[in-house]
Each structure stands twice: as C-alpha cells, then as structure tokens.
Amino acid sequence: MEKLSPLAPPPDWTRLDQFQETITREEFIQLINTLYSPTGAFWRYTIINGNELTIYSDVEHNELLYRLRLAPDQESQLPLKANWVSCIKTKGNGSSDSKPLKGLVICLDPGHIGGKWAKMEERFFQIGSDPPVIEAELNMNVCRRAAHFLEEAGARVVWTKKNYEPVTDLRPADLRADALSLLFPFENQENLPYRFSDEIEKKISLTAERLFYRNAEIRARAEIVNRFNPDLTICVHFNADKWSDHPTREELVQKSKLVVFVNGNYSEEELVFDDQKWDLLYKLLSRTSVPEVEVSEAVAKEMELVWNFPPESYNNWSAAYKVGKSPYVFARNLLANRIYHCPVVFIEGPYMNAVDAYDRIIAGDYDGNKIINGKSFKSIFVEYAEIITQGIISWATSKEGIVVEK
Template identity: 65%
Template sequence: MNLFLRGFSLAGTIGALLLLPVSSHAELSPLAPEPDWSALDAFQETMTREEFVHWVNTLFCPEGSFWKFTVINGNEVTLFGDKEHTRLLYRLRLAPDLESQLPLRATTVSGWKASKTGASNSKPLRGLVICLDPGHIGGRWAKMEERFFQIGSDPPVVEAELNILAARHAAKLLEAVGATVVWTKRLFEPVTSLRPAGLREEALASLYPAGGGAVVPASFSAEIERRIVREEELLFYRNAEIRARAEIIAKLNPDLTLCIHFNADKWSSHPTRTELVPQSRLVAFVHGNYSEEELMYDDQKWDLLYKLLSRTSIPEQEAAESIAQQMAATWSYPPESYTNWNAARRVGPSPYVFARNLLANRIYRGPVVFVEGPYMNAQDAYDRIIAGDYVGSRVIGGRAYRSIFAEYGEILARGVTAWAGGTTSTVVRH
C-alpha cells in the first residue's frame, strides 16, 4: 500500500541487515498470517521518496502515526515493529529521482486501462476483468451477522440477498459491454471452510491477549462463555470469511474488485416503521487512513506498504469517483459526513469518496472500491427494498419506481464504464 539510493552498496545493505535481524515475535491481527517481507523486494527503487511521502501523508496515514514506526535516512526507509525502534521489520530503498526509478516489476495493477486490448466502441470493456464481491454471507448465517431485520409482517430484509441482487444486475450490464465478470461468491453459504466452533483458541487469544498480561481462566461463567461464543462468531464472519475471499481474488487477479453493500443507520433491536430514519446517505470507500492502533500490527504495516507501492490507489480513486458520480446522479441522496468518526477520511474532489482501512479493501489484492448503497432502514429506500426485484416500474408510496437493485447495478456498470474510458450511454438498461 521499497526502494534504496542508487549506488548504495549491496554488500553494505546486507551487512546492515545482519546487524539488526528481523524479529520472529510478530504482532499480528486476528487470523492474519505472518507477513512475507521478501515479497516487497519487487518494489525496491520503484518509487521516489517524494511520491512515497506524499501517499503516506495524504492517503494512507494522514494523522502521521506511520512515521512513529519508521526512520528515513536519505532514500532508505527502515520500518520497525514498535515505536521504540527495537524490532526491525524491513528496509525499503526509494529512488532518489524519476530518472533513477526502476519500472514496477510486480504485477499488482493491470495494464488493461492503458492498452485496452480488444476494446471497441460497442464493447468498451472487452478484456477487462471485474470481480464482484457481494457483501456478507446471508442464508442461515444472516442473523448471526446482524444483517437481518423484519418489521411486523413486512418481508424480512437480509442484506446479503440485496447485495446479490444488485451484483446480478451489474454483472449482466458489465458483460454486455465486454467485461469478464468473476465472483467471490454467488450462494448464501460461507466461502471459508472454517466455522465458529473451530475458532475457540483464536477467540480466547483475542479476549485474553498474552501481550496484555491476561491469563485465561480455568473455567468460565455462563456470561463469559457467551462472550467467547460471540467472539468465535465475529472471527468467523468478519474475518475468516473475508480472508477466504481474498484468496479467491488473488487467484482470479481481476483488474478491479467491487465490494457491493447496502448501508443502514443505527436503531433498536426490535424496529418499527416509526423508527425508520428519514434519509439515506451514500459512500464509496478506497483503501487508506490507517490509525496508530492498527499500525501496531505487523501485517497491517505490510499491507500498507504493499498497497502503497503497488499503486492501487490511483485506479481505486478514479473508479470510486466515477461510481460516486453515478450514485449521486441516480439517487440524489447526500454523502456521508463522518464528522465525528476518525476511521473514515474524505479524499479527492468527490464528497462521496472516503478512505478507510477495511479488512476487505486492505487484503484484497489489486484495486478495490467498497460501495455502500442506500440505507436499508431509511424512509426513502425501505419500501423499495422490501418490494423486491422486478421488471419495469411499480408504484410505491404513490410514485412509480424501477427496481432499486436494477438501479444499483446500472450505477456500478456505468461508473466502471466511464472510468475505463467508455461512455455511460453504452450501458443499456435491461
């Protein structure tokens, strides 16, 4: 999300590294594998110091905590596992200038947009591989995920089902203009082979971290046991499932991944129609905005460097801006503001695009845009959502509406097509 001075002695570099061996005591996020720091070697001298500092300060860590873990000496960045700089993780060589910068050797961002191999006026996305990642599991897991609610005798709202419906519409339209569409999932079953009960050891480690001096009790009260079970569930659907999808994406190697979601505002556990919030808000997330707490984990430091150095941020930002423009034009809902929440930070010219360090957009390789559609519990969207998917128009609340899922699919297809250099008129309603 590694580079050295030209002419810097290779022998000197190796000698310096031997003086500070990499520690084996990695601090890792839950379920994260230990980082392969050698995988970053492909990025040595492929970015200038000026560009590296720019991306850290404007997108990846605007609040500055990344620099607490690093030392820059000329064009060498030394990354440590701790703020005291006692645990060396990696040394990165930066190019001193553009003339000395090596070409990017890692195949992390597709060159399709530059070459547009096979594209034509009628098929502007031919050759482009788009991965659709409909959020959440659904099915019998929906209540565990807390992505299920029902008001009285109204049809239940299950977010995973809504995401799949929108993704199906997007897939048809993207394929119609030449894109190859691949998926992380199509069914309402987990992608991961892990299950909550198999994550007890990890749940205990999360609740009783060894580094914090916590001791696992010999026995548990019923209340603590419920907390352990809940932690197992959270690790299953918020973590193991996303990591399994990341493995699929790594094999598919798409040019762009779209994480497709509907949003919601907070409300009670037993909602009524009177509690529907007045208005939806919209947002598209790109990757970035790491906090100091997140950077305490070695895997997240690795992820930041990988994303930064592979330059996924450029296509992510462009695609997110394009999709956001289509969202605003179609739905006219205002953007999120996040004025009192530091986890998301607005980036770029669009008021709808924010940087956020989500697990999905952090560990999915290649450019990723995480799109949040209308609020499932908003007055302006709820009745349209429970009306389901349909062809043509239907009168809802005294006004004729097309399927909200068809509109969502069109927004994604038009946004991607415009980003890729085609025209939105190429995307025809179906």
C-alpha cells in the same frame, strides 16, 4: 516475535523486494501523508535515511522488519513489473463503443454471508409482517444484475461467492482459542479454565462469531480474489442506521446517505500489527490507489446523479478520512480493501432502514417498473447495478482510463 492481527498469517517481507527503487522518496511520502497514514502514525515505526526506508515492529526502533530502497528521482526510478500502474489506455486496446470494458476482469464481492448466518451477522431486520430485510440477499441481487451489465459491456466477471454459505471452512466453534487470546491477551492460555461463567462464555461465543463472519470469511474471500488477480474488485453493500430489536416504520430514518471507501487511513492502533504495516506497504507500492480513487469517484458521480442522496460526513469519526475530489469518497482501512491485492472499490448503497429506500427494498427485484407508494420505480437492485456499471464504463473510457497489461 511479530505482532499480528486476529487470524492474520505472518507476512512474507521478501514479497516487497519486487518494489525496490520503483517509487521515488517524494511520491512515497506524499502517499503516506495524504492517503495511507494522514495522522502520521506510520512514521512512528520508520526511519528514512537518505533514500532508504527502514520499517520496525516497535516505536522504539529495536525490532527490524524490512528495508525499502526509494528512488531519488523519476529518472532513476525502476519500472513496476506486473502491477496496476503498468497499463495502457482503454482506447486503442481493442475495445469498442459496444464493448467498452473489453479486456477488464472485474470481481464482484457481495457483502456478508446471509442465509442462516444473517442474524448472527446482525444484517437482518423485519418490521411487522413485512418481508425481512437481509443485507446479503440485497447485495447478491445487485451483483447478479451488475454481472449481466458488465458482461454486456465486454468485461469478464468473476465472483468471490454466489450463494448464502460461508466461503471459509472455519466455523465459530473452531475459533474459540482465538477468541480467548483476544479476550485474555495477557494470560497464559494453557492455564485458562475449561469453562467460565455464563456471562463470560457469552462474550467468548460472540467474539468467536465475529471472528468467523468479519475475519475468517473475508480472509477466505481474499484468497479467491488474489488468485483471480482481477483488474478491479467491487465490494457491494447496503448501508443502514441503527435499528432496534423490534423495529417499526416510525423508526425509519428519513434520508439515506452514500459513501464509497478506498483503502487508506491506517490508525495508530492498527499499525501496531506488523501484518497491517505489510498490507499498507503492498497496497501503496503496487499503486492500487490511483484506480481505486478514480473508479470510486466515477461510481459516486453516478450515485449522486441517480439517487441524489447526500454523502456521509463522518465529522466525529476518525476511522474515515476524506480523499479525492468527490464528497462521497473516503479512505478507510477495511479488511477487504486492505487484503484484496487488486484495486478495490467498496460501495455502501442506500440505507436499508430509510424512508427513501425501504419500500423499494422490500418490493424485491423485478424487471420493468412497479408502482410503489404511488410512484413508478425500476428495481432498486437494477438501479444500483446500472450505477456500478456506468461508473466503471465512464472511468474506463475517460482519457485517464486504465486497463491492466499483464
């Protein structure tokens, strides 16, 4: 019986057949060791015999999942069919200086749900009588501006959502059974009582809510992304340090830090789940890592130029792993950048509760410039959108630029 992550459908291992002999043994090992499983956890579930990789569900190698044939060398490597490595340079693809992104389909994914769900998501805070800070609204503001700029540059823009309602049809009440399975994994679910103590009922409710907005919502968005099959998906977020239940201006942190995530760094705890083994293999074999890292580095360069905030360090956090050349780019196994099958760039903007961003955030979106604390600023949402757009343009028009040939 396959071991699955919460709400994950059983993976279809035959979908990996298209990748047989399309990657050399050397490249496969290099990608595992430097990006997807730098701790070596992946190898606990596999055996390489010559050029055949056998993947197991268990570390004892008793429960076979799949066999993947690796090419012994580049000369014998079969071509990928319709994937992100089958590409041509932007230059010569009908693009021009005025439309440098012509031919690209870019999906915008504004993070979180917002609206009446914002407090449940823990993406809401308010200082005194200041306007409330609701992250979903900030992300949407950026995406609306970015859509305009990207389309002006020639891209076709699609969205995972455009409002403050969930994409998923599920609601927390629908996920009680899943919450019980997580909280009581070793119990016979049919023998559990109908109602528990108030304390346990609260845990059940919180677990069901988190499954709703952290899991079911992202899985519903993945269906949209994978149906569109865009060349690139940009997940837009603002970051934050911890805030209290009743925050004050004195609690604002002094400086924002910035980070861009690409898919990778699957932990031993995550690779217990067979769907995550499949997800890792699909992302690796479809070669999404090349454009993910390249676009992330290009966007990070723009973030540094415009905002000049330092990068996150994550010295004491194993979930993030430094990759590539930019100090701002890390590999992390987030649900969105794992199950969205195209290249995904997951951007965390300035801290919502930092001195350098807070007043600009509560000023809202606007055209032109506005005086804030004695200085003239353009809208932080316009600025963020310009950073995203210029980063993608810089990547697409560089000598390593990639446009998918479908």
